Amino acid sequence: MSTDVRKAGLPPGAPTPRIPFNRPTLVGGEMEAVGAAIASGHIAGDGPFTRRCGEILETSVGCARALLTTSCTHALEMAALLLNLKPGDEVIIPAFTFVSTVNAFVLRGVTPVFADVQPGTLNIDPVHVEYLITARTRAVVVVHYAGVACDMDAIMRVANKAGIAVVEDNAHGLFGTFRGRQLGTFGVLATQSFHETKNFTCGEGGALLLNDRSLIDRAEVIREKGTNRSLFFRGQVDKYTWVDVGSSYLCSEILAAHLSVQLENRSRVQQLRSSIWQTYSDRLSDWARVRGVGTPTVPAECGQAFHMFYLVLPSLEDRQRFIAHLRERGILAVFHYLPLHLSPMGIRFGGRVGECPVTESVSDRLVRLPFFTGMTATDQAQVVEAALSFAI
Numbered sequence: 001m002s003t004d005v006r007k008a009g010l011p012p013g014a015p016t017p018r019i020p021f022n023r024p025t026l027v028g029g030e031m032e033a034v035g036a037a038i039a040s041g042h043i044a045g046d047g048p049f050t051r052r053c054g055e056i057l058e059t060s061v062g063c064a065r066a067l068l069t070t071s072c073t074h075a076l077e078m079a080a081l082l083l084n085l086k087p088g089d090e091v092i093i094p095a096f097t098f099v100s101t102v103n104a105f106v107l108r109g110v111t112p113v114f115a116d117v118q119p120g121t122l123n124i125d126p127v128h129v130e131y132l133i134t135a136r137t138r139a140v141v142v143v144h145y146a147g148v149a150c151d152m153d154a155i156m157r158v159a160n161k162a163g164i165a166v167v168e169d170n171a172h173g174l175f176g177t178f179r180g181r182q183l184g185t186f187g188v189l190a191t192q193s194f195h196e197t198k199n200f201t202c203g204e205g206g207a208l209l210l211n212d213r214s215l216i217d218r219a220e221v222i223r224e225k226g227t228n229r230s231l232f233f234r235g236q237v238d239k240y241t242w243v244d245v246g247s248s249y250l251c252s253e254i255l256a257a258h259l260s261v262q263l264e265n266r267s268r269v270q271q272l273r274s275s276i277w278q279t280y281s282d283r284l285s286d287w288a289r290v291r292g293v294g295t296p297t298v299p300a301e302c303g304q305a306f307h308m309f310y311l312v313l314p315s316l317e318d319r320q321r322f323i324a325h326l327r328e329r330g331i332l333a334v335f336h337y338l339p340l341h342l343s344p345m346g347i348r349f350g351g352r353v354g355e356c357p358v359t360e361s362v363s364d365r366l367v368r369l370p371f372f373t374g375m376t377a378t379d380q381a382q383v384v385e386a387a388l389s390f391a392i
Helices: 031-039 048-061 074-081 099-106 126-132 153-162 213-223 229-233 253-264 265-293 318-329 344-348 357-365 377-388
Strands: 066-067 090-094 112-115 135-143 163-169 189-193 206-210 310-312 366-368
Touching: 031 048, 031 253, 048 066, 048 206, 048 253, 048 357, 066 074, 074 099, 074 163, 074 189, 074 206, 074 213, 099 112, 099 135, 099 310, 099 344, 126 153, 135 153, 153 318, 206 213, 206 310, 213 229, 253 265, 265 366, 265 377, 310 377, 318 377
Parallel strands: 090 112, 090 135, 135 163, 163 189
Antiparallel strands: 066 206, 189 206, 310 366
């Protein structure tokens, strides 16, 4: 299978689209930073570039500690370990999310309980979350879909009442806000993604954000294969050894170097993406409203991260025709998540048709338009014109 991101989502043998769904963000200076990391002789993790990324995240987001990881998936696995989850525990997870959100907890023997999403933002429904809580519930994982915040007032109220932890899967939402507060600072833990499809990228990478200082020392141990290696390098112990469970979650210094340049230029990246998102919204909103096509909902209390722009077509048939319509014009648009509770694994955990109706409906009808930081006005205009020419 091709690894060309320009062809991701296309059948084998399909021509490369003229306008891809995604191109990884580049701001200039990434190669120089990578070269500097290589020249330094320190290309494993926790060098100066790794530390710089952590510092930027800590100061710009406002978390107690940010630890760079190999992926958002691994950051979620660390979260499950830090919460001391065990077989028999339950964690509530949105049915409309990527498989990593659930896998990290299932790996600890946890039973996932799938919650539906709200029809506007496609974020986890706090009312459904409260209904699903049992005596075995230990945590709820929220996903800020498309970089638009969940209703964190309602989520925190429900979680605090039940005495359960909140984990934010903030893969889409870095530098988004809710009521002026940065996403990633509401839960006891939060995770970030720096995959090539995200606003800021090093190809593969992630971060664990810690808002509870009492978890920092153990998080460092878990990230370093269960050893107290971090203490050794700070001169706090004369040798390091195995002290807890853990794995190899530390990001390479080469990847951190690439990422650091992008995080340093975060304002410019977000400004460019904001302009692209706003153009889609301005040009397509009237067309969509007349034809019964949904567009992203951004509540007034949410400062979004400008991660994606999507449409919700009236039917699955319309969605498939729309994707084909754009493909014929050299434009790659793609669908998104399939309902986790109806996947083969989800059914093994008791998932049933009808228990998450919004997820089941939206999944069949949602399509994401091409959206990347380096998108030109000409390319975007062609996407818009292709969409406007689609007959429903």
